[in-house]
Amino acid sequence: MPPRSKRGEGQWALGYREPLNKNEENKKNDDGLNVGRRIVDIYSKGGFDSIDPADLRGRMRWYGLYTQRKPGIEGGKTGILEDEELDDKYFMMRVRIDGGQLSVAQLRTLADISNTYARGTADITDRQNIQYHWIAVEDVPAIWDALEAVGLDTMEACGDTPRVIIGCPLAGVAEDEIIDATPQVHDVHQRYIGTKEFSNLPRKWKSAFSGCTSHCTVHEINDVALVGVVNDQGEAGYQVFVGGGLSTNPMFAKHLGVFVKPEQAHEVWKGCISIFRDYGYRRLRHRARIKFLMADWGPAKFREILEKEYLGFSLPDGPAPAAPVGRRDHVGIRPQKDGNYYVGFAPKVGRVNGDILHKIADIAERYGSDRLRTTAEQKMVVLDIPLEKTEAIADELEAIDLQVRPSEFRRQTMACTGIEYCKLAIVETKARAADMIDELEKRLPTFDQPLTININGCPNSCARVQVADIGFKGQLVVDENGDQVEGFQIHLGGQVGASFGKKVRGLKTTSKDLTDYVERVVLKFEEQRTEGETFAQWVARADDADVQ
Template identity: 60%
Template sequence: MTQTPTRPQRQAGKATGAWADGDRTPLNANEEFKQADDGLNVRARIEEVYSREGFASIPGEDLRGRMRWWGLYTQRKPGIDGGKTATLDPSELDAEYFMLRVRSDGGALTGEQLRTIAGISTEFARDTADVTDRQNIQLHWIRIEDVPTIWERLEAVGLTTAEACGDTPRVILGSPVAGIAADEVIDGTPAVREILERYIGDPEFSNLPRKFKTAISGSPSLDVAHEVNDISFVGVVHPEHGPGFDLWVGGGLSTNPMFAQRLGVWVPLDEIPDVWKGVVSIFRDHGYRRLRNRARLKFLMADWGPEKFREVLEEEYLHRTLVDGPAPQAPSEHRRDHVGVHAQNDGLYWVGVAPVAGRVSGATLATVADIAERWGSGRVRLTAHQKLLVLDVPRAKTRYVKAALAKIGLPAEPSEWRRGVMACTGIEFCKLALVETKARAGTVIAEMERRLPDFDLPFSIHINGCPNSCARTQVADVGLKGMVQTDDDGNLVEIFQIHLGGGLGTEPQLARKTRALKVRAEDLPDYVERIAGRFLEQRDGSESFAHWAHRAEEDDLR
């Protein structure tokens, strides 16, 4: 049953649309269609009506709204340039195909599951597949007629697309080396599974103000970007109670980037699901529903602060006091992607590889499944950095795994350029995008490997097709935000606004924006070569790029 706490919130004297205010009158179109019918209910219509009658039978509120509750986004119609993204009616942008997002909470997949996704990709999705920085796999070119069959195949191996999108609790990030890392503080996998079983697909949490992102990791490498999730549980050792989790709330990037804040509490593993329920319930009840651009939890946290948030959580939702706890230690290195060959805690090894910006294919995934089953246990993990790991490999077999993966374009010893690149979906498929991203990432990386092949320092380049920061633009060494503008000859050109020196983990800070620093897409290799060269020239000792970028003279950043 929905709780109704007694703390009304107001934004500058206006109603926020928060349910806790006592008035549930929907204040925008999204709230209207959610109130009219729960997004979870659209599945029956997909199976019984739309898959039989075709794309034209789908009404707009389901097509561009509720179908997201089952991992389906309409795909961008080919040939529409970025200048029309914000001007065309949504119906003019829609292709009669869908992007389908498959949940893999904690990034965990068995060989059978990976092979099933690969088969769906080759049979129904034109061999497309992207590993996202949310540990999902996204497929494209999906026809509505094929969706019931796809669901049947996924669910037969324990996978789902439920609440992979929409105003719901999205996929739960988890350490991809949970349970096997030799230096792990604590394995958060049981909590990930319990939240999935208890709450995902539950109508109690299927109408949130907006998306809700969760991360749970006991890795000391801080490998799930806990600073930019709505809620994160980070492994920490309490001096009296032992291993548990530090609670962070209210992170998010997009057009108003904010880091999560610590509540200063220590949460034991078995209490994570209840604490998670309390936090998501606060968001459901107190979250701002009037304006979509203020409907994320970070805005409520910014107004309340961590002290008040903890007070409400304890007094009105948990009805008990949480244990004070220490902050996690800063990681000792920049590496958080688990790429390379690493010893597990059981005498076996994992092999981590780097697709270019997460771009793979169904055929590639099928081969990865073969490799994982031939030389390992079949277990595969996806990371929050668009990387892929094959687990449980005997030491003597790691060289065979590395060679087999490299043969299909997945190196375990990638260049720093390849290792550090991330990119969102971009204009190829996304209706919000302004520019191309995946192919652009490949071009930039190939050029940098040719021009600066010996560059051997951590260096992240994150490429985003619009301001929404799905590729975490503001926390990269070089963040590239796609834009379009008209040149002197009246031609529309793709450009990127440059963000420099962002980072998480060892140096959590938002990137620096320099006045009017924009680069044409075709000039990106020249710019990256120039900025990397200046960093090497001016670097002080073991200084990181992020540190240098924040102290450098503005002219040196151009």
């Protein structure tokens, strides 16, 4: 093994403070949070061409703003063209919705922003955010004012920061909830988000807090997650998971074996993110995630450093959480613990628009609800509906194509932004996935087995391709005529927290043949499956020829 560089891994705690790459130099030159003032005072008045390049492709992310892809640039140019050639003069904007919690007034504001400033665009992301496109820098101050008026913002929605804290959409109402994590989500947000203590991390930091028995926050693939457990004394608290993440080096988080009382949660979260800030690898951008530090240290050392250097006290041992109960998406009509019901529904691959958001707000208000939730599966939930009104609200939602009882294909297909707007993407995703859903519903109308289909436009796995039953990773492939076309590498049999999807040698599909492939492999699964066997279990024993 070659000797380790004298520069180490760029860890601050070990004395490596000199910037080791362009990103680190940019952050050292000026804190990303400082760009907010320049956006308001300079860039919104001078327009796109007045933006300093270091802010444009760096610090503006600290306020949820990325330049979007210029229309018409094919996937083969991704990674070849310079940023300024890929950049459109418009932005994607991400609104952070911690815990996925919205009021009717907040949803109406999000709808108004979509229609007024974003050409009607709005997507529900798999981290419970709302994402816009076509945002002009001139309009950003007005958008921020509108969001601030209803208690929302875009601060640290992107960038090397503590991003949105995801939480169970049923927090506080679920019948079988272990603990309501809402106070802890709010506590961490109020104490630490937007502070310069954590505005310069090695890379992004994804957090989750949940007491949900379904484990809907997918704690296994977050940088840090506090998961509801009950200790031997019957007290409800949290187990801590650290080091999960996907992209090109997928790893599941490891639990620290501790028990955290609710009032300690913010200190433990702070300790974990501080370790990342101080010991995280900054030298190489592709290793600048906590999962690589956890892989090198292991959970025992991580716990020791957390307790001795950051908390100043020892945490008691604690149990691992129980296995997830049922589906993780909260779609359908189910009882709350207060006697009311929640109604979860499925927009197609998370894509909505300003008009649809207004209609959702109208429907919720008409049925007496002021609590709506986004989910980590690109879905939405309306809380607090009386039993006798559940069918009526379901009918109204389904009348605008928001299915409360969706097909398996509608229910469990996710897609990232794709080449339509994303500068990293190689292929189209959202429209391709929506067309696939429609076609599979026609071809396989009786299929009723749980099946996750995740479609991603590049290797970064924003849509979690490695933990889907069928995961499609965008790339260019060669078709039957020898031409290079949009297509996908296929991952099969992934399960969150259990296994990453396997890649069968040479198994790819063109975008055009995507639906045919899914139909073929689903029919083979139905033909061969045994009673109670899941798709992932079948894949594990199937011959390679059966999944072609």
